[in-house]
Amino acid sequence: MLPAVVKLCCGISYPHLRSMAGLQRTAVAVIGQEITHLQRWRQLQHHIGTHFGLNYKEPKHEDVKPMQCTEEQLFFTEQGQDAMRKALSMLEEKDGWRVEIAESNGDVICSKVIPGARRVFRLEAVLEGSVEELYDLLFVRVEEMHLWNPSIQQIKILKQVGPGTMVTHEVSAETAGNLIGQRDFLSVRHSYKQESRAYLGGAAIQLESFPPQPGFVRAEDGPTCIVIQAVENDRGKSRFTWLLNMDVKGWLPTSIVNQALPRAQLDFTRHLRRRLAGNATLG
Numbered sequence: 002m003l004p005a006v007v008k009l010c011c012g013i014s015y016p017h018l019r020s021m022a023g024l025q026r027t028a029v030a031v032i033g034q035e036i037t038h039l040q041r042w043r044q045l046q047h048h049i050g051t052h053f054g055l056n057y058k059e060p061k062h063e064d065v066k067p068m069q070c071t072e073e074q075l076f077f078t079e080q081g082q083d084a085m086r087k088a089l090s091m092l093e094e095k096d097g098w099r100v101e102i103a104e105s106n107g108d109v110i111c112s113k114v115i116p117g118a119r120r121v122f123r124l125e126a127v128l129e130g131s132v133e134e135l136y137d138l139l140f141v142r143v144e145e146m147h148l149w150n151p152s153i154q155q156i157k158i159l160k161q162v163g164p165g166t167m168v169t170h171e172v173s174a175e176t177a178g179n180l181i182g183q184r185d186f187l188s189v190r191h192s193y194k195q196e197s198r199a200y201l202g203g204a205a206i207q208l209e210s211f212p213p214q215p216g217f218v219r220a221e222d223g224p225t226c227i228v229i230q231a232v233e234n235d236r237g238k239s240r241f242t243w244l245l246n247m248d249v250k251g252w253l254p255t256s257i258v259n260q261a262l263p264r265a266q267l268d269f270t271r272h273l274r275r276r277l278a279g280n281a282t283l284g
């Protein structure tokens with residue numbers, strides 16, 4: 002219905018648009034982008050709904066991007082959404098996963114080679130935390146992650162692009178067990194939260210204003226995503242699914258990288274569990 006109305010309006014206004022100039026023209030272009038954007042949102046929501054068996058509810062108005070958007074905001078939001086869409090479709094692929102690690106506590110990591118790309122890792126775990134709590138720890142308070150996760154040296158939000166999207170710079174820690182060494186990442190992170198689930202997507206981006214730092218190897222994370230779903234009869238617990246898709250860069254044998262990545266996922270989950278239990282400082 003909406004597209005039909007828009008087309009009709011475009012038809013009626015075409016002669017006027019042709020005679021427009023300057024700011025008026027820019028305004029019309031922005032409205033056009035906004036409409037395309039709304040359509041993308043719908044597609045993404047449909048996608049999430051179909052493939053994760055969601056009872057998808059129309060987002061509240063503030064969940065949809067506000068009308069006054071700069072081109073930069075649109076750019077980052079679209080990159081974030083795109084990453085999330087790509088990562089979700091990787092997670093959906095049913096075939097070709099091989100079990101890498103199955104822990105006695107039920108955590109499982111599977112991996113799969115994405116045609117024409119690298120091996121990606123999918124961790125599945127049940128955590129003792131609500132969707133809200135996990136969203137808060139992993140997205141809202143992402144800058145505090147180094148306080149409970151020794152694999153991370155620092156995370157900085159460089160740009161907050163609306164409530165659900167941000168540009169971040171991450172530096173991994175130089176820890177003894179880390180065969181890969183320290184890396185830094187520049188990413189766009191995008192989230193979408195409903196009452197009983199949350200999606201955190203992300204991908205590496207390049208910004209002239211933030212080139213790789215001397216002395217650091219810049220790795221590329223993503224398209225990646227984390228899906229957090231409330232456990233049916235126990236809202237205090239969540240199903241945690243994390244697709245790790247990382248190009249660590251540098252000169253390293255693939256076999257070393259493919260051992261280190263699932264290990265990094267297990268470490269991350271261990272620290273997250275400890276944080277949820279409230280004793281992050283006990284070492």
Ligand SMILES: CC(C)CCC[C@@H](C)[C@H]1CC[C@H]2[C@@H]3CC=C4C[C@@H](O)CC[C@]4(C)[C@H]3CC[C@]12C
Pocket residue numbers: 139140143152153156171172173179181182184186190201203220222227249261262265266269
């Ligand atoms: C093996 C070496 C190279 C890297 C080890 C550290 C890895 C596991 C760290 C470094 C940066 C980290 C990411 C930094 C930021 C976020 C955004 C947040 O919303 C979800 C977690 C997520 C996605 C982290 C996942 C773990 C991560 C990828």
